[in-house]
Amino acid sequence: MDKRIINPWKWQDERSYAQAIEVKRAESTLYCSGQTAVNADGQSSTGDMRDQLTEAIQNLEQVIDEAGFECKNIVRLNVFTTSSDELFSCFDIFQDWVTKHDIKQASTLLEVKGLFETLKVELEATVVK
Numbered sequence: 001m002d003k004r005i006i007n008p009w010k011w012q013d014e015r016s017y018a019q020a021i022e023v024k025r026a027e028s029t030l031y032c033s034g035q036t037a038v039n040a041d042g043q044s045s046t047g048d049m050r051d052q053l054t055e056a057i058q059n060l061e062q063v064i065d066e067a068g069f070e071c072k073n074i075v076r077l078n079v080f081t082t083s084s085d086e087l088f089s090c091f092d093i094f095q096d097w098v099t100k101h102d103i104k105q106a107s108t109l110l111e112v113k114g115l116f117e118t119l120k121v122e123l124e125a126t127v128v129k
Contacts, residue, residue, distance in 0.1 A: 001026045001128055003075065005104050016098045017107035021075040026128040030069050034080065034122035035060040036115065044117040049086040052120045053093050060123050069127045071101040076126035079109045087121060 006020035007013070037045035037055035045052050064071055079094075081087040087094075087109075098105075105125075115122055 001073075003073075003104070003128075016095045017077075018104050019106070021104065021106050023075055023128050028069075028129050030064065030067050030125075030127040030129075032060065032063050032125040032127065034078075034124040035063060036119045036122045038119070044119050046118045049081075049083065049120050050090040050093065053087070053090055056121050056123050057093070057097050060125060064125070064127055067127075069129055071127075072103055073129055074101075074103050074105045074125050074127050077103070077105040077107050078124040079107065080112050080115065080122040080124070081109070082112060082115055082120045084109070084111045 002024040004022040004024075005018045006022065007018055009019070012019060035056050036059070037047065037052035038059065039045070039055075045055055047055070061071055064074075079087070097103075
């Protein structure tokens with residue numbers, strides 16, 4: 001698989017995403033449902049944004065790992081949140097995770113009126129290999 005990052009500018013680098021990703025000769029593509037802070041028993045978290053973001057990332061990693069893919073090959077990552085302000089107050093967690101896995105992804109961040117039950121953040125990914 002070949003990936004090419006398209007960034008006509010530099011400003012997006014501080015925000016941990018790319019303007020576009022071209023993928024050629026992919027062996028397989030994994031489309032992940034939105035992952036949230038729901039535990040193994042199906043209970044939605046009542047924690048704060050920091051805790052929920054951490055758990056959503058862990059759940060996304062688990063889905064990707066169990067499918068036999070790698071986080072470094074996430075090419076699209078959409079973020080849905082009930083509060084952009086709350087999310088940006090703990091955005092270091094997201095940026096550290098992206099850096100740790102050397103993820104280069106196209107992203108969209110949307111603030112939504114609500115998510116399921118008590119959830120505050122949802123991560124929807126596309127991964128290739």
